[in-house]
Amino acid sequence: MNRIVTLDEFIIRRQKDYPLASGELTGLLRDIGVAAKIVNREVNKAGLVNILGVAGAENATGDMVQKLDLYANEKLIECLRNSGECCGIASEEDEDFVPIPPVVGKPSKYVVVFDPLDGSSNIDVNVSVGTIFGIYRRVSDVDGPVQREDFFQKGTELVAAGYVLYGTSTLLVYSTGRGVNGFTLDPSIGEFCLSHQNIQIPSRGNYYSVNQGYYLKFDVEMRRYIDHCSDLNLRLRYIGSMVSDVHRMLFQGGIFLYPNTRKYPHGKLRLLYECNPLSFIVEQAGGRAMTCNLDRILDISPVDLHQRVTIAIGSPDMVDEMKEFVMRYKAVPI
Numbered sequence: 001m002n003r004i005v006t007l008d009e010f011i012i013r014r015q016k017d018y019p020l021a022s023g024e025l026t027g028l029l030r031d032i033g034v035a036a037k038i039v040n041r042e043v044n045k046a047g048l049v050n051i052l053g054v055a056g057a058e059n060a061t062g063d064m065v066q067k068l069d070l071y072a073n074e075k076l077i078e079c080l081r082n083s084g085e086c087c088g089i090a091s092e093e094d095e096d097f098v099p100i101p102p103v104v105g106k107p108s109k110y111v112v113v114f115d116p117l118d119g120s121s122n123i124d125v126n127v128s129v130g131t132i133f134g135i136y137r138r139v140s141d142v143d144g145p146v147q148r149e150d151f152f153q154k155g156t157e158l159v160a161a162g163y164v165l166y167g168t169s170t171l172l173v174y175s176t177g178r179g180v181n182g183f184t185l186d187p188s189i190g191e192f193c194l195s196h197q198n199i200q201i202p203s204r205g206n207y208y209s210v211n212q213g214y215y216l217k218f219d220v221e222m223r224r225y226i227d228h229c230s231d232l233n234l235r236l237r238y239i240g241s242m243v244s245d246v247h248r249m250l251f252q253g254g255i256f257l258y259p260n261t262r263k264y265p266h267g268k269l270r271l272l273y274e275c276n277p278l279s280f281i282v283e284q285a286g287g288r289a290m291t292c293n294l295d296r297i298l299d300i301s302p303v304d305l306h307q308r309v310t311i312a313i314g315s316p317d318m319v320d321e322m323k324e325f326v327m328r329y330k331a332v333p334i
């Protein structure tokens with residue numbers, strides 16, 4: 001039997017690769033791992049909601065039953081608040097960023113952005129959802145309160161990013177900018193164990209992932225590219241949970257697209273806590289991520305916490321091919 005390497009052990013081992021590391025990032029990643037286990041426990045109970053009570057109603061014990069995405073948000077914030085290694089968070093569930101006071105007077109140099117439960121409309125039907133997170137080093141004075149500019153950093157400035165997929169098994173995938181590694185939760189010992197080392201995305205794959213129901217709402221160049229995928233007999237897979245769809249691409253190769261539509265003229269997905277962390281992971285694994293206007297996602301300067309962008313992400317050769325279609329068919333020159 002191979003020796004098991006737990007997430008905590010791996011993170012601590014990796015810290016030694018950075019001679020000047022102070023252990024703060026290590027602690028922060030570990031705390032996110034703990035939050036993921038707590039969220040996982042509740043996600044796994046989601047099917048019991050009819051027994052325990054529906055969200056927004058009282059359960060058998062008279063407690064209010066919370067929506068799972070709000071629960072996940074609360075648990076993540078709670079873990080980061082107690083961590084002492086995070087001075088502020090920005091979440092999909094909160095309008096503005098939330099400053100976190102120093103623990104025992106020690107100022108912290110990191111901010112965390114996250115989508116606590118992405119694809120949450122899937123929960124009611126027992127389909128995979130995920131948590132996405134990104135960690136930045138703050139740029140404002142470490143002794144003062146956290147500032148907006150600490151969150152408005154390009155994805156290229158990410159110190160670490162990752163996601164947790166609550167699927168048939170629960171998997172945590174993260175990168176600190178030196179490759180991508182995946183850890184599967186072993187429920188019998190309650191630990192994330194190293195299961196996928198140095199993940200590399202295939203240069204091409206047999207899958208494309210897009211909400212084809214919006215086909216007629218897409219610009220002509222996107223429609224031509226989607227036709228091309230269909231001509232190639234690629235398999236269409238769309239779960240409606242970005243984490244799950246991108247996860248498939250990461251392991252099996254392919255392309256995930258969320259272009260602009262009439263309803264979402266700038267795309268639907270959020271730059272800070274959905275597209276940037278996943279683009280960081282995919283690029284670290286050898287893939288590419290760009291907008292449908294061909295701007296590299298990680299190079300975009302954020303102007304709003306909840307900014308939306310279009311995205312094409314996945315296998316490098318396929319994203320490059322999409323780029324060629326955009327250049328060939330776009331009505332207005334880029």
Ligand code: AHM
Nearest residue numbers: 117118119120121211240241242243
């Ligand atoms: P959410 O954060 O509110 O769950 O929305 C994001 C999700 C993504 O996970 C998914 O790719 C997309 O919305 C699906 O949108 P659509 O139903 O328009 O295809």
Ligand code: MG
Nearest residue numbers: 115118119274
């Ligand atoms: Mg989301």
